[in-house]
Amino acid sequence: MTGQQLKNSILQMAVQGKLVPQDPNDEPASVLLERIRAEKEQLIKEGKIKKEKNPSIIFRGADNLPYEKIGKNEPICIADDVPFEIPESWEWVRWGTLSESIQYGYNAPAQENGRIKMVRISDIQDNSVMWETVPYCDIKEGEIDAYLLKPNDILFARTGGTVGKSYLVQEIPEEAIYAGYLIRTRYSNQLCPQYLKYFMESELYWSQLREGTIATAQPNCNGKTLGNMLVPIPPSHEQIRIVEKLNAVMAHVIEYGTIDSRSKHLNNIFPERLKKSILQEAVQGKLVPQDPNDEPAAVLLERIRAEKQKLIAEGKIKKNKHESIIFRRDNSHYEKLDGIEHCIDDEIPFEIPETWEWIRLGSLFTINPRNNIADDTVVGFMPMPLLKDGFHSGHTYETKLWKDVKSGFTHFANNDVVIAKITPCFQNRKSAVIHDLPSGYGAGTTELHVLRDYTKMLYIPYFLMICKTHDFIQNGMKNFSGTAGQQRVGKDFIFNYLVPLPPVNEQKRIVEKVNVLIKSCDIL
Template sequence: MEDRMTAQQLKNSILQMAVQGKLVPQDLNDEPASVLLRRIKKEKEELIKEGKIKKSKTESFIFRGADNLHYEQIGKEVRCIEDELPFEIPDNWEWKSWGEVSYKIQYGYNAPAKDTGVIKMVRITDIQDNQVLWDSVPFCNIKENEIPDYLLHNFDILFARTGGTVGKSFLVENINEDSVFAGYLIRTVYNYNEINPKYLKYFMETSLYWSQLKKGTIATAQPNCNGQTLSKMILPIPPLQEQHRIVAKLQELEPLIEKYRIAEEQLHELNSNIKDQLKKSILQYAIEGKLVPQDPNDEPASVLLERIREEKQQLIKEGKIKKDKNESIIFRRDNSYYEKFGNTEFCIDDEIKCSVPINWILTRQKNLCWLNNGNLSKGEILPYLEVKVLRGNKEAETKDSGVIVTRGTNVILVDGENSGEVMKIKYRGYMGSTFKILQTSNFVNEKYVDIIFQCNRIKYKHNKKGAAIPHLDKELFNNTLIFLPPITEQQRILEKINLITHLL
């Protein structure tokens, strides 16, 4: 399972092939990227000359030297960057910086978001699943003469520069409302007749993009990345015709990757369900005597049950538990099982869904464990151990009265959706009001009894009494029919379950 490629890994691999020139075939008739990039350079120089864009003082210029190695020039400084290039690209491709192929890298407009205003202002939070949620886009107040500088256009690329979404990008398409963009965004503008905007957007999903972004991000409580980091980012530029072919191929593959992702999720869910179902089946096998072989030399469970009865009588005598008004004995006669209450007998074969193993005995759950409310105490300041506290989801409040429970005590939820769940007390405190103390006989393995509870949780849930707030059906809990194995077999069962669980 671990060796199977995930949908995200598959997508990353395909994107990597795309930007390395390995996804679609090269065509020698394509105009080389170098010619395309010379046109872009000339157009930028014209725009700077006309005052339409500003010349960057720190822009990186990447070129091939006479030795065919790659160099970077910033101002008058030139250095070889051949060893810094992450992979080889086809001969008619070129390595360039983002700043070279962009006409403008621009920060958004800083203004408070308002319910009404001059114009809408797109924030990164308004972009979900590569769509602008126009109904949630707020307005802002901006001077009319400033709007053209920040007005969004189709094929602009927006880039989140701060926070948990730093690096997230969005290709503006099918814009249907005039809008500016907010200050936590950066916009890149370029000639989309020379560079396919979708190619740039796909690049911004590659590992090369994210690795460069990570290096340029300032690691603070709010991660921050500036326009200079984006400007210096290197990217491989294919010929324009090949850009179109790459985009077409990626768009063709996207729905297939999505199908793979859905199938992957379904498989994961199936595997999880199988594991859960297998575990449930193992536990059910355990309490039916089908998990480990019986040993005729084990002391019979009937002897064990007699000890438990004596223990129960002693607890009643000491006032620790209440006397059972409906005490019964289950016995076998003429290949059938009967339950005797005083002088009355009932056949209970309909309750028994499988054969009772050798040396095992049938009994009711109330003969193995007992629910009690505990005794109220006052005056001592102790933590109040409610459900959220025991789950570790809340700090305990303190109280000066309640039922004291100590470390190691088992309690069972009797109110709420998870009625029937058993929890162990970790430190001394007052028991929460939704619990009862669960006392188990000293003569049975507590962990084996826990397996019985796990198997019957659904039964408890489906039969809870109560309307607005479900309650544990105490009568059902007490009268659940139990297959009781010898104490030595209980231990063998637990060891087998631990072994199988480890393998799962």
């Protein structure tokens, strides 16, 4: 049960007479309503309020069913209109019968300065008026009294996204009127205004409002709908007891709602946090056991370097002018770059197994390669929407001729890793291993970085996994450049990013395990 559902349930009990016990010594609500009618008649005689055209009187008939007499018409049974039974000491009454007046607000432009403050719908937040920001308006002196707010008035939003929201006026720091999109309802001081306000938060109130709301692009509800609402009225003393009970209970309901919302939020974010933890365990060598029979990553790197030298000699790839070699010495990590060795212990984020090595992405992959294929080749074309986000690898493509997409787009091929470089696609993990392209080649959005392994010695899904880790995303965001809303991760970040490199067979075991666990997280 949500906090709102709990609140609705308690308010339903309150308006049905089930929240507090009835006291046989209480004056019945029928007597209270007679006094209110007499009071209204007196105010009409004094010219302070207008006479109702067709006043409503609801009473119990000899058959104990509710009947309503409207104006001079014959009473009719309204048992089908009454939503539930109420205690014998209670009465059903129309909102318009209870109200001394139901009046629309004053229409005037808001101003920084003026004759008097004017409360608008937007000034009411969380059952409070933000008095400091309430604007002023100009109004003729003789019109002020008709719109002047008084304690215990209830304001009602009659249009827009907040239609039906109500506010009980309790404190007025300075004279104020109310704006045209609000309705003011005013009552006899023999009624408990807090009870009426709680009624306006109940499902009984909202269900009647929905039936009477005009369904347009801008929903609105008029004073007639409000006046026709059925309200269950308890004896005066019971109204007070109900309000006291609700005031005490609602503090706990709010606390429950806060805890429930926080719990739901944690449940919602837990799968993603778990996925991040799984990837972190994976890249630290803690997800699957090491196999002493695996070829160490150091040997793999020697074979990769030898293969790259061969490819350079054949003119298939360019020589890396700033080749990085990372090695261990004296229990520390050193990097040889441009012939200079220096300790990089402060860059190493965590310990890795003995059979693993640290390496920069730029030492393993060609970053953002270009394809060299015939113009009439049919290729895959991938705009950003066709690259899926999240922790899985997924993409689709359109088909194009190479001549139509070779210029002005990013090049890629089967088994390349593509990474969205622009915000928010980067943070949303839009990245994938490219596969199943027609002719094996493609192009797409310019907002991609591409990793290509010309040596074909690496297990590429492992490196896609690296690009989806929390560390990769967070460090990439720290290296954003560009204007707000158009920030990007640069090529240098990708090139220099340190990755933990396991033996190839362990790369495969890690990815297999990660895929199983991530899939399990998806069904949590």
